[in-house]
Amino acid sequence: MIRLLTEQDRVQVMKYLQKDSFGGAFIIGNLLGFGLENHKDQRRCGDYYGYFSQGELIGVLPFYNMGSCIPVFEDEKEVVTSFADIMRMRQFQVLIGMKKFIKPLYDVVSNEKEIVSYQESSYFVNKHFSPLAIENTTFSDAREINNNDAVEFIRRAYREGFHQEHTPEETKKIIEQRNAEEEFLFLIVDGKIVAQAYIQAVTDKINQIGGVFTLEGERNKRYGKAIVSELCRRIIARGKIPTLSVRKDNTPAVKAYVTLGFSHHDDYLIVKCKV
Known part of the structure; x- marks a missing residue:
């Protein structure tokens, strides 16, 4: 099941994201600073979608007002399919994150989105x-x-x-x-x-x-x-x-x-x- 997240989901979302504090860094930071509700005047607020399997959160797909989409999820084909369905309907300027999250979604939606650039990077610690x-x-x-x-x-x-x-x-x-x-x-x-x-x-x-x-x-x-x-x-x-x-x-x-x-x-x- 996939649905929009609300402030009532905050504890569950944070618990899930903290399993991978590097991969979920952007979402954690924005959530701590601005919450799950979308205030349109705040560029770092947005719409957060959550994917649940048997009541457990296994993926988060945010669309921020600044134009970025920063997904995280567990290795579930079902999650990628559902996230891609939403991404086809939503406008975003930048798809960004760890390659293990971005590449599977890119492979599905790239034929329907006009890609301006594809940048291979390293995440350094x-x-x-x-x-x-x-x-x-x-x-x-x-x-x-x-x-x-x-x-x-x-x-x-x-x-x-x-x-x-x-x-x-x-x-x-x-x-x-x-x-x-x-x-x-x-x-x-x-x-x-x-x-x-x-x-x-x-x-x-x-x-x-x-x-x-x-x-x-x-x-x-x-x-x-x-x-x-x-x-x-x-x-x-x-x-x-x-x-x-x-x-x-x-x-x-x-x-x-x-x-x-x-x-x-x-x-x-x-x-x-x-x-």
């Missing part, structure tokens, strides 16, 4: 942190500096680094709709923002890093590596494990993260669809 610090650099949270400067840099980062266009209003929500643990950091040199990175998912065990971007003219100066290192330092100080995903063909980034102590945990997929 850092249990052997080796920090990096660069002199004459400082870090500031996006919520603590001039709002216009923060908004314009983030818009540029999404446009140039991730091929996404956001309005100023949407970008302000990216900054504002975060919990206290979800730091959005800028690296600043001589009063100028040159790089960004943020915590995109929070659970009781991990903080997942994302959005790493350095201005084109400031690359090859280790700024991206330094800002990820600073986030790792803060995450570990909270007693949690830093994680992130990185494209397998992004050799410079892979090498940089490995030198910081990251290692491969699982295969990861990011599939972008035309809406």
Whole structure:
């Protein structure tokens, strides 16, 4: 049986997701911060579908207002078929998660969705942190500096680094709709923002890093590596494990993260669809 989940399902959903805190990181983080009810003005709220077998939850399929679909499930053909039926009816921009969850669904729905890109990535976990610090650099949270400067840099980062266009209003929500643990950091040199990175998912065990971007003219100066290192330092100080995903063909980034102590945990997929 598959149905929409409500706040009454929260305990059962959390218990299920915590079986795989890495695979369910995005859902756990959004659930902790924003709950199971869909508040349309919150980009990280959405519609959560749950698949139940003999009363036990064995799969969760969320469609977030920001346009992402992040499924997790147990190895059940019945779950994939039911989830795919719903995915055919729903619009989403990004299908994202561990390959073991994404690939079976992609194989079913790809003929009916116009695929823009298919990105093979690695999910990295850092249990052997080796920090990096660069002199004459400082870090500031996006919520603590001039709002216009923060908004314009983030818009540029999404446009140039991730091929996404956001309005100023949407970008302000990216900054504002975060919990206290979800730091959005800028690296600043001589009063100028040159790089960004943020915590995109929070659970009781991990903080997942994302959005790493350095201005084109400031690359090859280790700024991206330094800002990820600073986030790792803060995450570990909270007693949690830093994680992130990185494209397998992004050799410079892979090498940089490995030198910081990251290692491969699982295969990861990011599939972008035309809406």
